[in-house]
Amino acid sequence: MAYHPIVAVEIGTSRTVVMVGVSIGRGEIRIEETSTEVTNGMCKGGIVSLPDVQKSLQNAIGKLQGKIAIKISSIVLGVSDPSITSMVNDSVKHFPEGDHLVIGDDLEEVNNMASAVALPAGYDLMHSFPLCYSLNGRQGIVNPINMHGASLGLKTLSLAIAHDRVDNIMRVPISCGLEAEGAFTGLAAAHAVLTEDQKQRGVAVIDLGGGTTKYVSCEGGIITTAGVLGIGGDHVTNDLAIAFKCTTPEAEAMKLKKGSATIDPAVASERYSLPKDIVSGGRFASVRAIHTVINARMDEIFRLIRAEMNDSGALGRIGAGVVLTGGGAQMPNVCALASDIFGCPATIGAPVNVRGLEGVANPASLASAAGLVIQGAGYGLDESETSNAVSKFLKGIFGQ
Amino acid sequence: MNNEDNSFVLVGVGGAGCRIAAAAVDSFGPGLKALGFDSDALESRQIESFRCSVLGASRLDGRGTGGDRVNGKLAAQDDAQRIREALTGARTVVVVCGLGGGFGGGATPEIIHLAREAGMTTLCFATLPFSFEGAKRRSEADRAVALLEENSDALAVIPLDDLFADANPDGDLALLEATARATTLLADAISVFWRLLLTPGFVRFNPDDLNALLRSGGGRFRFAVSESSDPANRASAAVKAIVGSKLMRGGASLSDSNTIVLGVLGGEDLRLNELSIASSGITSACRQGCALHLGTVLDRRFDGSIRLVALAFENWRASAGDAPEELVVPEQQTPRKSRSRSNPRSKLGFGTLGLGRFRQTAPTMHGNDNLDEPTYLRRGITLPR
Numbered sequence: 001m002a003y004h005p006i007v008a009v010e011i012g013t014s015r016t017v018v019m020v021g022v023s024i025g026r027g028e029i030r031i032e033e034t035s036t037e038v039t040n041g042m043c044k045g046g047i048v049s050l051p052d053v054q055k056s057l058q059n060a061i062g063k064l065q066g067k068i069a070i071k072i073s074s075i076v077l078g079v080s081d082p083s084i085t086s087m088v089n090d091s092v093k094h095f096p097e098g099d100h101l102v103i104g105d106d107l108e109e110v111n112n113m114a115s116a117v118a119l120p121a122g123y124d125l126m127h128s129f130p131l132c133y134s135l136n137g138r139q140g141i142v143n144p145i146n147m148h149g150a151s152l153g154l155k156t157l158s159l160a161i162a163h164d165r166v167d168n169i170m171r172v173p174i175s176c177g178l179e180a181e182g183a184f185t186g187l188a189a190a191h192a193v194l195t196e197d198q199k200q201r202g203v204a205v206i207d208l209g210g211g212t213t214k215y216v217s218c219e220g221g222i223i224t225t226a227g228v229l230g231i232g233g234d235h236v237t238n239d240l241a242i243a244f245k246c247t248t249p250e251a252e253a254m255k256l257k258k259g260s261a262t263i264d265p266a267v268a269s270e271r272y273s274l275p276k277d278i279v280s281g282g283r284f285a286s287v288r289a290i291h292t293v294i295n296a297r298m299d300e301i302f303r304l305i306r307a308e309m310n311d312s313g314a315l316g317r318i319g320a321g322v323v324l325t326g327g328g329a330q331m332p333n334v335c336a337l338a339s340d341i342f343g344c345p346a347t348i349g350a351p352v353n354v355r356g357l358e359g360v361a362n363p364a365s366l367a368s369a370a371g372l373v374i375q376g377a378g379y380g381l382d383e384s385e386t387s388n389a390v391s392k393f394l395k396g397i398f399g400q
Numbered sequence: 401m402n403n404e405d406n407s408f409v410l411v412g413v414g415g416a417g418c419r420i421a422a423a424a425v426d427s428f429g430p431g432l433k434a435l436g437f438d439s440d441a442l443e444s445r446q447i448e449s450f451r452c453s454v455l456g457a458s459r460l461d462g463r464g465t466g467g468d469r470v471n472g473k474l475a476a477q478d479d480a481q482r483i484r485e486a487l488t489g490a491r492t493v494v495v496v497c498g499l500g501g502g503f504g505g506g507a508t509p510e511i512i513h514l515a516r517e518a519g520m521t522t523l524c525f526a527t528l529p530f531s532f533e534g535a536k537r538r539s540e541a542d543r544a545v546a547l548l549e550e551n552s553d554a555l556a557v558i559p560l561d562d563l564f565a566d567a568n569p570d571g572d573l574a575l576l577e578a579t580a581r582a583t584t585l586l587a588d589a590i591s592v593f594w595r596l597l598l599t600p601g602f603v604r605f606n607p608d609d610l611n612a613l614l615r616s617g618g619g620r621f622r623f624a625v626s627e628s629s630d631p632a633n634r635a636s637a638a639v640k641a642i643v644g645s646k647l648m649r650g651g652a653s654l655s656d657s658n659t660i661v662l663g664v665l666g667g668e669d670l671r672l673n674e675l676s677i678a679s680s681g682i683t684s685a686c687r688q689g690c691a692l693h694l695g696t697v698l699d700r701r702f703d704g705s706i707r708l709v710a711l712a713f714e715n716w717r718a719s720a721g722d723a724p725e726e727l728v729v730p731e732q733q734t735p736r737k738s739r740s741r742s743n744p745r746s747k748l749g750f751g752t753l754g755l756g757r758f759r760q761t762a763p764t765m766h767g768n769d770n771l772d773e774p775t776y777l778r779r780g781i782t783l784p785r
Contacts, residue, residue: 043757043758043761044758044761044764048761082764230764230771231764231771231772234757235758235771235772238756238757238774239774239775239776241756241757242756242774243774243776243783248756248757262458262478263458263459263478264458265457265458265461268458286784288784289783289784292459292776292781292783292784293774293776293783296774296775296776296779296781297774297775297776299477300775304766340477340478340480340481341480343480343481343484
């Protein structure tokens, strides 16, 4: 490889993805290798058995190591723990002299104040997204440089994670001899699949994982909502297993073969043969019933996210619609359901901002890993530039 | 404001609601914009006065809900976008439905919720089943009333027993005729209310006034309509009929009310003192300090008679910070976004058994809901065979 590779790792509840990409110049990233491994030891996005998760990562890294020349020593690690919570904070700097001309140092200072935001007890700051500046209490200021005011404020959306959770998560790569930098997988997915037009017009990205569902919305290039639900595709499978009294693998097979996020009238009258059990002979489930179970759960997931976006005021600001990624985006009719609930177009998101994934099956399921590679490349923050606060802000969060 | 105000829409929900709405349209004549929703394709085709859309076809195949309120709710949720499109352009939505069955009680709260989300003011007329229909139907209706109250700006709950009694005071009509008369009475009442709002009068009470009233508060209300052609005494007779009506609980709803909307509809022969008699007659039946909102309609069709329509708000729910001193606010206004969800528990009543692979993990809680429990169970959805 001509350039230093970036290694991204997403340890999902169902599978671990390791992806290697390189920056090939002209602002482009190419994915060179990808490996996936079944994850053991995770449930609902949280670690339940550290040794099992460590082994899953070791296996995934081992599979990939054989394909690339250099030794993997540092990674970008995707984090999607359900303890992740978001909050909006205001930082305000008052100028004693009253009428002050705002300069770059003032912005640095107020940005630093925003980073020192008060968090819930036991939580660490993950990301801080600038929303807008304010001058003398007037919101919506994009660039306050050379403007006058008695006070300068910055509203930020902060993502925080429980300290003990992130501690345990970071032990996993450390135990494999890897240095790791953590990043929110919801944001990573957005990095991978969104175009500039979508980011400006307003869009929501929903990453439907096995254990968790992550969501991010933005408008004008600025993040407006972000969060994690501790429910995902595994809950769909579990609902089916309980409804039809079958094992989890049987329910998973049912979901893959006959699943639909809405009740599909074309096939609803069909019957699905369930495995025989000791007591009874052949059992059947109506496909309508299967769709009903799945629809209830998927509907709930989307409505919970919709409620969060409504509370934050972001719901009416997604003119470009909803983009779905993750394994759950493969579910038939999932776009139709999302479109109904959010009242706007919904599409499957493919990682359009990287090369090298064009021929893969289900590229949407690799969106988070691809986005972690983009973040690992530090894309948008060229090290040769002086990174000042205004530059960061004007590029929007997607420049960070 | 003319008779064709497209921002004001009557919506019939379910079989009973659509029949009443159709009768109201027939009574009013041209100019009453109406539409309907039902899950039963056969019943919806029988409505000729307006377009009745079938909801939930992918789930119910164009059949009824079988009395299952959850199915009615899901049918409305399945076609939420179509409901939004059908209501586009409306500013005020007046919904009429029958409770106790499946579609009316299940879909109506969803439809009203969608209308409210779109910024529309919502007014709902909901009938309660006859007492002879049994306790189960009544219990279903009561559960639906709670949801309607939470979602609508104003709600009139109309016991069919009372409507029937007003339509057949002597009890001498045959069942079919009395039932038809009860439907007509309610439809006529809605039609008269519509006429009050859409027809300019000497004292105006139009949709803007109604919207302003409801946006400043709202709540449950009772309503009644009366008519008198007694040449010597028509105003007093009409007042007496309102005060004594079963729908007004024999006048108790007036005396309990803090806010009254009174419409007086008469012909060109309506006299000023008749207006005064009607107004004072109603307010004398109310408590002191009750706020009266008066509107009149003069229409030659009503020559020789006087009609009164009264809405008595029984528990006025004023907006926070807006409540004037003389109004009593018996309960806090429920914030729109924090709706308490009903949480139907599984009939099986199992504990951790119903959690499957998540039974050993810490629960994923959202409010009072354990999200690890299957959603279809928590929502009370009966799986089809």
